[in-house]
Amino acid sequence: MRQIQYVVKAIIKPGETDTSANFKLPTGFTTGVAIYTNGVEKSTNAMASVEMKDDNSIAIIPSVHIDNWRQSNGGEYEKSFKPLNFDTGNKDYSLIFTLEDKLESERPLKFHVVFLYNNNVKKM
Template structure:
């Protein structure tokens, strides 16, 4: 098994309160996820949530505060990620990013969501 990363990027622009990104995870077994931002949510003083759904609109992770998605301090890199543990199954997924009110100011809120997954790689 080889550990691989897949990144999904998103932006909430000033005046907007949400955005979503549709994506396909490469075939494999997803072990964890972590979110990184440009920090705008810390000064916006509004609740920021992220939700993940599969292609049947079933919530894999219900809408929860962004801190629930953040990488934690842990001894090992993979263990510091939010655990997911599911087979990607070649499905489409969506991430829904939301603020409780429109983003003020002039700087957009940028997200990088990093998925860790394992995939069997055959050597040629």
């Protein structure tokens, strides 16, 4: 097994309240996820939430505050991520990013969502 990272990027523009990103995780077993932002939500006190759904609109992770998605401090790298344990299969996924109110900032709120997953590597 080899650990791989997959990044999904999204932006909420000034004056907007939400955005979404559709993506397909490469084949493998997803072990964790962490979210990183450019910090705009902290300077504007914006309450930001993220939800993850599969291609059947079933919530894999219900809408929760982004701090629930953040990498924890200390310990091993992989264990500091929000745990996930599912086979990616051949499914499409979506991340839905929402704010309680319109983003009152001149700068957009940028997200990077990092998924960790393992896949089988066949030696030739």
